[in-house]
Amino acid sequence: MHDILPGEVSKWYFIERVLTETVNIYGYKEIRTPIVESRSLFERSIGSESDIVSKEIYAFKDRKGRDIALRPEGTASVVRAFIESGMSTEKRVFRLYYYGPMFRYDRPQKGRYRQFYQFGVELLGGKDPFFDGEVVVMLHTIAKKLKIPKPYFLVNTLGCPQCKERYSGIIKDYFSKKVDHLCNDCKKRITSAPLRILDCKNSGCKKMVSDAPVISDLLCNDCQEHFKKFEEYIKVNNVPYKIDFHLVRGLDYYTRTVFELYVEGEENALAAGGRYDTLVQQLGGPDIPAVGFAIGMERIVNLIEYNTPAKPFFYLACIGEIAKLKGAAIINKLREEGIIIETDYEIESLRAHLKTANKTGARWCIIIGEDEIKKNEMIVKDMLTGKQLDISLDDYINKTKELLKC
Numbered sequence: 001m002h003d004i005l006p007g008e009v010s011k012w013y014f015i016e017r018v019l020t021e022t023v024n025i026y027g028y029k030e031i032r033t034p035i036v037e038s039r040s041l042f043e044r045s046i047g048s049e050s051d052i053v054s055k056e057i058y059a060f061k062d063r064k065g066r067d068i069a070l071r072p073e074g075t076a077s078v079v080r081a082f083i084e085s086g087m088s089t090e091k092r093v094f095r096l097y098y099y100g101p102m103f104r105y106d107r108p109q110k111g112r113y114r115q116f117y118q119f120g121v122e123l124l125g126g127k128d129p130f131f132d133g134e135v136v137v138m139l140h141t142i143a144k145k146l147k148i149p150k151p152y153f154l155v156n157t158l159g160c161p162q163c164k165e166r167y168s169g170i171i172k173d174y175f176s177k178k179v180d181h182l183c184n185d186c187k188k189r190i191t192s193a194p195l196r197i198l199d200c201k202n203s204g205c206k207k208m209v210s211d212a213p214v215i216s217d218l219l220c221n222d223c224q225e226h227f228k229k230f231e232e233y234i235k236v237n238n239v240p241y242k243i244d245f246h247l248v249r250g251l252d253y254y255t256r257t258v259f260e261l262y263v264e265g266e267e268n269a270l271a272a273g274g275r276y277d278t279l280v281q282q283l284g285g286p287d288i289p290a291v292g293f294a295i296g297m298e299r300i301v302n303l304i305e306y307n308t309p310a311k312p313f314f315y316l317a318c319i320g321e322i323a324k325l326k327g328a329a330i331i332n333k334l335r336e337e338g339i340i341i342e343t344d345y346e347i348e349s350l351r352a353h354l355k356t357a358n359k360t361g362a363r364w365c366i367i368i369g370e371d372e373i374k375k376n377e378m379i380v381k382d383m384l385t386g387k388q389l390d391i392s393l394d395d396y397i398n399k400t401k402e403l404l405k406c
């Protein structure tokens with residue numbers, strides 16, 4: 001887990017602004033759900049056999065002995081809220097987005113943290129493949145707006161639950177014959193979750209995956225048609241993509257379309273998502289299809305360049321008790337006008353004030369001492385040029401605003 005320090009925050013703001021502005025254009029509304037949920041929510045959605053739930057979840061008992069967990073992702077909570085709030089009873093498409101910290105007890109490394117931020121969207125109530133296409137196009141638009149260099153998508157279909165089940169059986173048979181070459185985790189996955197072997201990062205398992213059967217050979221007509229239409233939609237919108245018939249995602253709830261966003265030369269996906277047509281029902285709601293994705297904020301932050309010149313601001317140096325009291329009123333009048341100004345009430349000497357003003361990076365230092373009070377003036381020192389000018393205390397707001405325009 002890590003801190004986001006003041007110098008980095010403006011980059012986060014920039015990314016957050018691009019994300020929210022873009023998804024707003026597509027009609028998405030924000031939803032905020034709690035960070036803590038019942039552990040069973042994630043077992044029932046992501047899957048109790050998944051790495052996320054079986055190895056990485058931060059789960060504990062609360063004071064009444066209930067099993068709770070820090071959310072490892074956002075979709076399960078959004079779907080829970082969608083059902084509990086009654087939104088799921090309305091027959092229309094909902095476009096929702098969320099943003100916040102997620103928690104996974106992963107091995108920390110570049111791009112993989114134990115607390116990380118996800119920005120995600122969920123489109124609930126649409127089964128047409130063009131909805132899948134639309135969320136991918138939106139993600140591509142986001143990548144372009146963030147000036148991510150050479151983004152591309154890996155896409156695949158996992159098929160409907162029946163196709164997925166059939167494919168899972170074939171994968172199970174295929175790897176059962178090669179069990180000795182699999183890592184210990186994958187040996188267990190053969191019975192519990194064979195498709196997850198396709199997602200294993202172990203180099204030995206990876207080698208065998210490249211020759212494994214592909215799902216495209218056994219998809220039903222509807223699933224084939226769905227994938228074809230999805231492809232047409234993203235093609236016509238110039239989305240760069242490659243089909244990876246072995247792409248599966250580490251979460252149980254995906255059906256049909258799955259996709260990941262990559263950038264050339266980076267190993268980790270920047271964002272990932274897909275269709276999850278059975279999850280709403282699985283969590284106790286009606287039969288409502290859905291599709292969505294989540295973007296890993298840290299991965300974007302690590303990737304993009306963002307430098308903005310800081311806004312110029314003032315520092316106030318008051319010397320002596322009378323000047324200090326006068327300054328107390330002036331500083332807050334300026335702030336009411338939206339002028340950025342700071343001070344240190346404990347510093348007594350002008351020298352020390354100027355030193356501090358320099359350290360903070362202030363563009364101007366306003367100086368008020370007893371002489372200035374007598375003359376009803378303040379001195380404004382330009383910290384870059386060293387030049388000083390006197391400003392009447394009757395007109396200091398307009399004069400400081402004029403300086404900001406220069």
Ligand code: AMP
Nearest residue numbers: 073111112113116269270271272294296
């Ligand atoms: P997932 O929820 O596993 O589908 O992941 C969606 C996206 O979240 C990934 O593509 C990453 O960008 C990001 N992500 C997932 N796990 C982590 C992590 N441990 N640290 C940082 N980002 C992550």
